[in-house]
Amino acid sequence: MSNVKEYFRKKQEDLKALAKRERRAEIWDKYVNNKGSRIRIAVIAGALLIMMLIGLVVYNNARIYTDYTVPVISARNDTSSTKYIKFNGKILKYSLDGVSYVDLEDNAIWTHTYSMQSPIIDMAETTVAIGEQKGNQIYIYNVKGLIGKISTASPILKVKVTEQGNVMVVLEDSDKTQINLYDSSGEEIAGSSASIAQTGYPLDISITPDSKKTMLSYLSVNTGLMTTKIAFYNYGAVRSSEGLNLVNSITYENCCIPEIKFLDNSTAIAFRDNGFSVYKGLQIPDEMVNIEFVDEIQSTFYSSNNIGFVFISSEEEEKYRLEIYNLDGELVFSEDFRMDYTRITMDENQIIIQGDTEWCIYNTKGKLIYSGEFEQPIIDIFTHNRIGTYTVIVSNAIMEIKLK
Secondary structure, eight states, rough: OOHHHHHHHHHHHHHHHHHHHHHHHHHHHHHHHHHHHHHHHHHHHHHHHHHHHHHHHHHHOOOOOOOOOEEEEOOOOOTTTEEEEEETTTEEEEEEEEEEEOOOOOOOOEEOOOOOOEEEEOOOSSSSEEEEEESSSSEEEEEEEEEEEEEEEEEEEEEOTTTTOOOEEEEEETTEEEEEETTSSOOEEEEEEEEHHHHEEEEEEOTTTTSSSSEEEEEETTTEEEEEEEEEEEEEEETTTTSSSSEEEEEOOOOOOOOEEEESSSEEEEEEEEEEEEEEEEOOOOOEEEEOOOOOOOEEEOOOSSSEEEEOSSTTOOSEEEEEEEEEEEEEHHHEEOOOOOOEEEEESEEEEEEEEEEEEEESSSOOEEEEEESSSSSEEEEEETTEEEEEEESSSSEEEEEE
């Protein structure tokens, strides 16, 4: 009898164990299915979020604004000679007496005093150099303040700075062109000297962010013929066939090239008085785009991926024609406008045309998205991270405005 009881007891325990296993399997199946559902829900939610963000960008780029609000305003406490540049999302103010780095509400982050008769400035992404033209001093700053000082033996003509704080300087040296490269401690890294009669007069210089390549524009006038030479120098491992730093040079006849710029380590642009050129090459830059204009250029400006020009309009009811090109030399858009302007700036999203008191904004597709006027004369306008919010400096105040 005990054997029978033991048999049924064991059978009952086996059934309970089987039921537990089936229950665990059922729970696991539900977990797996629920996990799959959660993944599907997460994928759908992510796709919807991306669509919403794309829609928001498209909406902001296509939206037309008609007015603005002023959530923040502060009185200017500087002199009328103070100049402003946008620097790493904030504002750098400089004058004859010194420089200040302030936030968008004009709160000082750091200040540094100096005395200069004619300060000139150049900026990399987080580094700034301020030198005294025809003087001998250069100060180097980053977002935390002064990081270095350079003293030159000859008068300074031009200054260019890199992200690392290296500074390329054109020095006035009688009948020669002296170009030196310094680190932020003032130590000379490299230098070159050439007769102006041989190379021409240096109009502009540029240096790559990694400090390995330089670009110079030289103007020469011989027997009434004007020529400009663009010269590329590589201070890295690459040399010319003669073992020199000069790796490429291109000569342009009957034109002047007053402005050149490396946009990154492998792309450079040159603004000629009759058009523009784009050069590409990581080691040896060469001309990839050459666009010539018939009309006289009135103004030039650029961003990291577009180049802009202003011409006199051929339309009777308009004054100017705005043209934007990409780095492949293709016309992105052309638009006529009437406003008398004092400055035009462009970033990856928008173009701001600034007048005495008037201003207007185009997106990079050529659509006018805002046109308005201030009561006070405009000193400068700085963009924020997105279209619709700006810092505007007028004659007596600094304002943050939001378009609506």
